[in-house]
Every structure is written in C-alpha cells, then in structure tokens.
Amino acid sequence: MNQLLTTAANFGSGYPSEAMVAHLGAQSGVQRVPSPKLTLFLRRGFLSPDLCAALIEQIEAQRRPSTISDSNGDAGFRTSETCDLDRTDPVVAETDALITALTGLDPAHGEPMQGQRYAVGQEFKGHTDYFEPAGLDYLKYCSVAGQRTWTVMIYLNQTEAGGATRFKTIDKIVQPEVGKLLAWNNLRPDGTPNPATIHQGMKVRSGVKYVVTKWFRMREWK
Ligand SMILES: O=C(O)CCC(=O)C(=O)O
Numbered sequence: 723m724n725q726l727l728t729t730a731a732n733f734g735s736g737y738p739s740e741a742m743v744a745h746l747g748a749q750s751g752v753q754r755v756p757s758p759k760l761t762l763f764l765r766r767g768f769l770s771p772d773l774c775a776a777l778i779e780q781i782e783a784q785r786r787p788s789t790i791s792d793s794n795g796d797a798g799f800r801t802s803e804t805c806d807l808d809r810t811d812p813v814v815a816e817t818d819a820l821i822t823a824l825t826g827l828d829p830a831h832g833e834p835m836q837g838q839r840y841a842v843g844q845e846f847k848g849h850t851d852y853f854e855p856a857g858l859d860y861l862k863y864c865s866v867a868g869q870r871t872w873t874v875m876i877y878l879n880q881t882e883a884g885g886a887t888r889f890k891t892i893d894k895i896v897q898p899e900v901g902k903l904l905a906w907n908n909l910r911p912d913g914t915p916n917p918a919t920i921h922q923g924m925k926v927r928s929g930v931k932y933v934v935t936k937w938f939r940m941r942e943w944k
C-alpha cells in the first residue's frame with residue numbers, strides 16, 4: 723500500500739548545513755546566488771501580498787527604535803524601527819510555518835520573528851548578523867541558545883526608491899519586492915562566523931520599507 727504520509731524535514735539549527743542546503747535548494751522557485759564565499763538563497767513571491775499586508779499592519783502598530791549589539795558609537799548605524807512579532811498570532815504563525823516548510827529549519831531553534839520598518843533616509847549600515855565571539859555582548863546574547871546559524875529575511879513591500887540589501891563581498895544587491903525571501907548561512911563549514919556575510923540595508927530614498935527577519939540558533943531558543 724502506498725504510504726502517503728510524509729514526515730516534514732527537520733534539519734535542526736541548520737548546522738552542519740549540507741542536508742538543509744540540499745533541501746532548500748530543491749524547493750520550487752528557490753535560486754542560489756553563485757558564490758564560493760557564502761551560501762545565499764533567494765525565493766521571489768514566497769509570501770502572498772495579503773500575508774505581507776497583514777504583517778505590515780502589525781509592524782505599524784507596535785514599532786520601537788531598533789537596537790544593535792556591540793554598539794560602535796555611531797548613532798546613525800541602524801536608524802530603523804523594530805517590531806517584536808508575537809509567534810502565537812495567526813499571521814505570524816502562518817509565516818513561521820511557511821519558513822519551516824521551505825527551509826527545514828527547526829522552529830524550536832528560531833528567535834521570535836522581528837519586523838523592521840525604514841522610513842525615508844533610514845538604513846542599517848554594513849554588519850553581520852552573528853554575534854562577535856570576542857565582543858562584549860557575546861555571553862549576554864549567546865550563553866543560552868548559542869550563535870546565530872541562519873538568517874531568513876522577507877521583504878513585505880517594494881520601495882519607490884532605495885532600500886536594497888547589499889552584500890558587498892560578493893557584489894550582490896537585492897531589491898525589495900513583495901514577498902521575496904532571502905536566506906543565508908552565517909557560519910562557515912567549521913562552525914565559525916563567516917565575515918563574507920556582511921550586508922547592509924541601504925538608505926530608503928522614497929517610500930517606506932518593511933521586512934521581517936527570523937534568525938536561527940545553534941541550540942533551542944528559550
Ligand atoms: O533591511 C535590510 O535590507 C537588511 C536588514 C538586516 O540586515 C537585519 O535586520 O539584520
């Protein structure tokens with residue numbers, strides 16, 4: 723008899739990454755950006771315009787100034803606003819479930835999803851999403867759940883001008899587009915942070931930019 727029930731893939735934290743990369747790369751519509759330096763995937767139209775609009779509504783309702791770890795003293799480094807999204811909310815839960823299905827990353831390893839809102843002139847200068855192992859804030863952020871493994875980021879809208887995400891080491895600029903997903907591995911094969919993942923949210927020139935970000939950790943998020 724045919725067994726129609728399939729078990730969802732679960733690749734834990736996404737480290738080591740081989741099985742998860744093979745799974746993600748095989749999903750329909752997923753493109754891998756060719757580079758020996760970092761593992762970066764793109765999926766256009768991942769979220770429906772309706773789901774994007776519902777997430778934007780939540781970001782609008784609950785935003786606060788964004789923060790950074792290991793501040794370098796530049797007050798203009800990250801000028802956007804952030805929204806902590808409630809994972810029990812149906813819209814957020816649906817988005818989380820879609821990310822799990824696409825990536826095979828274990829939701830137990832995921833930080834709560836965040837929304838980011840950039841008004842005209844706002845930006846997030848060049849940075850990496852992992853925590854600097856030698857940084858002052860490392861223990862504060864990583865003692866329980868460990869280092870960040872994967873970043874999943876989804877654009878919720880298209881700006882009128884500006885607001886692209888730039889990966890300077892590989893000379894790649896990604897333009898915001900409704901529902902477009904980016905996913906990259908913050909770590910190298912040996913588990914150390916990959917500096918080639920440096921990226922920036924470029925200044926919005928016209929319109930407002932909204933994204934959601936979801937980070938996964940080495941250990942379960944508690
Ligand atoms: O807004 C962007 O394009 C990048 C956002 C980002 O890098 C982050 O939130 O860590």
Ligand SMILES: [Fe+2]
Nearest residue numbers: 849850851921
């Ligand atoms: Fe980032």
